[in-house]
Amino acid sequence: MAAANASSSATGLPTDTVTPYSSDSPLINVNVTNMAKLTATNYLTWSIKIRALLQGYDLDGFLDPTQAPAVSIIANNVSSPNPAYKPWFCQDRLVFSALLGSISAECQALVASATTSATARTTLLQTYGRSSQGHVKLIKDHMRRYTKGARSVDEYMNFFKVKADELALLGKPMDHEDLVDLILGSLSDEYKTIKDIVQARDTPVTRIYVYNVVRRIRKYTNQI
Structure with a gap:
C-alpha cells in the first residue's frame, strides 16, 4: 500500500495523504520523486530532507542500526523465527529502495551492497559527511573575506x-x-x-x- 496517494480536496485540487508506519500496518512506499538527488557535494542538505521525509512517515527509525529486531528469538532454550522480523525486513527494503531513488547514479554504487537502510545511511555519512563540513567552512571563510x-x-x-x-x-x-x-x-x-x-x-x-x-x-x- 502506498502511503502517499493522490486524492481530491474540496476545491478539486490533488492532495497527498500520508499514512504513518506502525508494525501492524500495511507496508509503506516512500515517495521521493520531488527530492533533489544526493550528489558528492550536497550531503548535508540531502540528509536533512530525507530524515524529515522519513520522520513524516514515522520511518526514521529504519536509519538507526540499533532498531532492527533480531532474526530469531529464544524461548525455553528453543530458537524460533522472530515474528517481528519479517514485516520489519520488508519495510526496510522499501525504505532502502527510497534511499536509492534519492541518490544520483554515480553515488548508488557505494550502497549497492548494503544489507539495511541504516548501513546504507552510515556509508553515505562516512563518505560525504566530512566533505560537506568542508563546504560549510568554505562558505564561512568566503563570508569573512567578503568586502x-x-x-x-x-x-x-x-x-x-x-x-x-x-x-x-x-x-x-x-x-x-x-x-x-x-x-x-x-x-x-x-x-x-x-x-x-x-x-x-x-x-x-x-x-x-x-x-x-x-x-x-x-x-x-x-x-x-
Whole structure:
C-alpha cells in the first residue's frame, strides 16, 4: 500500500495523504520523486530532507542500526523465527529502495551492497559527511573575506543573506549576532557611524535594520 496517494480536496485540487508506519500496518512506499538527488557535494542538505521525509512517515527509525529486531528469538532454550522480523525486513527494503531513488547514479554504487537502510545511511555519512563540513567552512571563510568595495548596498547585503540561507539549508545556521558582526566588520570606515549606532544599542538589531541604516548613510554620503 502506498502511503502517499493522490486524492481530491474540496476545491478539486490533488492532495497527498500520508499514512504513518506502525508494525501492524500495511507496508509503506516512500515517495521521493520531488527530492533533489544526493550528489558528492550536497550531503548535508540531502540528509536533512530525507530524515524529515522519513520522520513524516514515522520511518526514521529504519536509519538507526540499533532498531532492527533480531532474526530469531529464544524461548525455553528453543530458537524460533522472530515474528517481528519479517514485516520489519520488508519495510526496510522499501525504505532502502527510497534511499536509492534519492541518490544520483554515480553515488548508488557505494550502497549497492548494503544489507539495511541504516548501513546504507552510515556509508553515505562516512563518505560525504566530512566533505560537506568542508563546504560549510568554505562558505564561512568566503563570508569573512567578503568586502563591500564598489558594490551596491543591495548586492552587498544580498550576498550575506544568500550565504546565511545556504548555511541554514546545510543544517548549520549562523547565530544572528555573528552574522550582523560579519556584515559590519566588512564595511569600510565611511560606515563607522552605523557601527557606532549598532554597538550602542542595548538590544540586538535585525539584519533588515542594518540594511536600512546602511542605505540611509550611503544615500546621505552621495548627496554630500
